[in-house]
Amino acid sequence: MIGDPDSLRSRALPVRTLATLAVIATLTTAFAAIAQTAPVSYPPSRSMADVTAWIRSDTPLSPSQVVDVGVSAVTAVTASTPIGEPRGFLATVSSESLDPGIEGAQGIVSWSVPVQVDCEARKVKLGAMTGYPRRDLAKDGRPVRPADTDFISPTPGAPIDTVVRGLCDRDFRRPLLPGRIVAKAPEPAKPGPRQVIVASANPAGADPQPTKAARTAARPAQAISGPAPQSGSSLVAVQVGASPDPADAKGLLARVQRRFPEDLRGRAGNVAIAQVDGRTVHRALITGFASTGEAIALCERLKAGGQACFVRR
Known part of the structure; x- marks a missing residue:
């Protein structure tokens, strides 16, 4: 006598349940792995229109915050606070990679760093940089480089140099914002009006030290x-x-x-x-x-x- 069928069913039920739970756990782990390894988006081209659309749809940045669109990354000033004498700013600078090679080499696609800017000396002091594996500038951040101990003079044309100009220069023109017409004045030695184009944007977060x-x-x-x-x-x-x-x-x-x-x-x-x-x-x-x-x-x-x-x- 092997046993009563009802007793067999009662013993077999937990085994099926455990098997089902094991399958669910396996699928959950697989889906989580797929989510973590999902391909990171990049703009379809380097045109300003494509970069602007990509910034809006796939990153936490706003086009009005962007100060530099370079070969390897888009750089933005996401927050800034004016400081007194000498005139300058405490700012947060965030970047989104445009180069898939950075993801492959360093495992990050975006990064953020606090920056102190001295507008009069045109120098900066960088805080500790944090890198992120996704385009959220929020989760799973890890240290990328330590903070600087001294102010440095940025290389002309480098992204951090553009940050300085974006914060300190009133006529700085942001790459993803069009200029706007603010005045008309007669052309010297020529009759007729002309349009005077100036930069459209105060830096995102820039609040100059008021008089x-x-x-x-x-x-x-x-x-x-x-x-x-x-x-x-x-x-x-x-x-x-x-x-x-x-x-x-x-x-x-x-x-x-x-x-x-x-x-x-x-x-x-x-x-x-x-x-x-x-x-x-x-x-x-x-x-x-x-x-x-x-x-x-x-x-x-x-x-x-x-x-x-x-x-x-």
Whole structure:
């Protein structure tokens, strides 16, 4: 007597269940491996139209942030904060590779680095660079190179030199944005009007150090996103960047909030409009502080995490 069929079925059921679970686990692992090894996209050509479309669809960058389209990479200033004397910026520079050879040799397709720029000396000091295996500038980052200890003079024409010009030069023209007509003036010694073309973009996140008159004019800034600080809270704010484009400023604020959820718990995020040297700037602000000391402490934590910021009173 081998045994009752019902008892055989009761013993066989767990075996089938375990087999099914094993198949599911194998498939899950396989799908995860496929997802991780999915081919990384590249623009179909190096034309500005194709690169712009690719930036918008396949990367976290915005065309208005791009300062250089080179042979091997697209370079963008994704955040910047002005500093005082000498005039300069604390900025975050991010790049997306255009050369598949970089992926094959280094296992990364994008990278990000904090940069301190001295506009007067035309020098930079690079922080630690982080590389990423996908085009998200967020997951599975690993150190690529250590931070510099001293300021250096960038090689003319190199991407970091373009970053300096993009941040420091008011007439810098961004490669993925067209110029815009701002004035008409008579041609010297020739009758008739002519169009004067100037650069269309203030650097993404660039908020030049305002003059005293500009600071006074900018005080009644209008918040356009995020909750207002609670009544009775300090008027101090931590600025994490600025841009002439409100969408860029909102996107920057959202990225900072995603990167530092614990540090920003209970804080309000706002994008405020200000007039700086006759231009409209959208400032990405963290608000809701009880004191200046609280704002300073938060900014120091953000800086330790690689995010440029300063306290705005």
